[in-house]
Amino acid sequence: MINNALQHLDLLHNATDGYVTIAKKENGTFKQKTLLPSELLRNLDHWQGNDIYISQNSFFIPRRRVDTLRQLRTLYIDLDFYRVLHPYDPQYIVWLLEKDCFRTKIPEPNCITYSGRGLVLQWFIEPTRNFSLPLWQRIQRYFYSILKEYGADPCSLDAARVFRLAGSVNSKNGNLVYLEHRHSERYTLNEIKEEYLPEEVVTRNKRAKFSSSQNRTQKNPHKFSVWTLHRDRMFDLNNLVANRNGDMDGCREQCCYLYRYWNSCYVSDPVEALRQTLDFNSQFLDPLPDSEVVRATKSVENYYKNFISETEFQKARALGYPSAGLNVSNQRIIEMLRITNQEQRFMTTIISKDEKYRRSNKSREAKRRAEGKPTRDEYQASRQEKARVKLEKFRGLLQEMPNASNRDLATLLEVSEGNIRQLKKKL
Structure with a gap:
């Protein structure tokens, strides 16, 4: 054997x-x-x-x-x-x-x-x-x-x-x-x-993220599905525990509650989800007793039943929610678990609007670099150099034509008369 x-x-x-x-x-x-x-x-x-x-x-x-x-x-x-x-x-x-x-x-x-x-x-x-x-x-x-x-x-x-x-x-x-x-x-x-x-x-999943533009074509219909959201949020909780070296005092119950719900929806098996939640709890520096985890997360079972109910799903969609069951915003999760801005940098989905904008700006900046476009500092330096050259050219024209009108100077420099008045103030 x-x-x-x-x-x-x-x-x-x-x-x-x-x-x-x-x-x-x-x-x-x-x-x-x-x-x-x-x-x-x-x-x-x-x-x-x-x-x-x-x-x-x-x-x-x-x-x-x-x-x-x-x-x-x-x-x-x-x-x-x-x-x-x-x-x-x-x-x-x-x-x-x-x-x-x-x-x-x-x-x-x-x-x-x-x-x-x-x-x-x-x-x-x-x-x-x-x-x-x-x-x-x-x-x-x-x-x-x-x-x-x-x-x-x-x-x-x-x-x-x-x-x-x-x-x-x-x-x-x-x-x-x-x-x-x-x-x-x-x-x-x-x-x-x-x-x-x-x-x-591979068509749009019926539990995909709700959108008011139902007829809009999606490049990746599964990318933002509720199912993948539950998976990524579990990964984020695991990263949070790792970054805190297991010190989850003050939010252990909330962490286990969210983890058990997302896991239940993800694996479609409440018994296996509870086993994995107990294992998740054991990573804490001071784990909760298993009996307390079971008691504190018991109501997850009702939320999961709603999540898999077609009737509840239709009701939730009619109200604008992505799915039935437990719908918790990122902001609420961040407040519950006291997630700092620094901790959010190691997360995939549990992030604030500020972190989202930071990543978006960083992504745009990286894209500009890949396309060979100048950085903001380089762009500002280039503008300053152009302004300096224009001012020097204007100074030379005034020396050659001290009695020229603003209109004549604007024509020669190919700028507006208002720009000529601004240049005179800088001299």
Whole structure:
């Protein structure tokens, strides 16, 4: 069984850049460790037996959350086919998928994990950083839409998921988890998008940011969606905690509340969102007790129900909100968490209008430099030099033609008479 686990780990995390999570379920509790691959291999003997799980992607710190992702390495779908299809033979389900889906509607998976009761389809991709997360998630949701009739689990689509490790045992029925390796060619996200995603998948998301100009063409319809806003705000909270070295006294509850809500909307799984929120809380210099985090963020569950409700969504849009659920302005968040101007410089979305204008001005200045245009100081110096030359030329004309009228001088210098009067005052 150890050889099966080693093969699975090698396929998933060969040359992984970052940390990998391995977990075990014992007596109803979930115990996990997030280690470097080399450490994991040295300690793999301790992770054998019943209900062993492994993360599919890697993390830049030893914490398994979507806002700590280091590399996206795998796409996956968990098929609980036994809930919707008969017979329950997994080989029959694979035959159906080969006949109806693989290489036509979706690419052929690199591996299929027989997890004891269901199947996990895995597509290996060229490792990419977390900035590719929106496209990764779009492909995940597309795969889910195709495989929904085969029992695809909608709660297993986020990038921080763990699935059963080959060589372990599913304690629910005693079946061995094993792996079928079908091919080794890695895909790229763009290849999958171009070849498989239909046009309607990349159109404007119904939860995209509200705009009064509904008919306006958007260059990137997903760029400002509520979904990506929730993701980026989670990243900002993580950066805030890091910049404060975990010292969040005075705003720990508010931080956990916002994090749990945004995470719930992002991963579409309140249970997983709570787990990640408890992990987020553990980064604080003085963490809240888990029970207090659960109590203080309990009402998030109601906001999340409103967020996924189509009726509430339509009501919110009619009132001008981008979505249903919890809508909090950046200014309110900045006040709640006492975010300074300096801290905002390390953030993506939780920024004030002043910081927004500062970045806009900096961007415009950089664009001018790239186009070879002068800096403001250079421009002012150039204007002063032109004024000096004009004044010297005017002084010379007066010496040559002391009795010339303002009109004559203006004609000779190709300026207005008002400009001539101003030049005389400077002499």
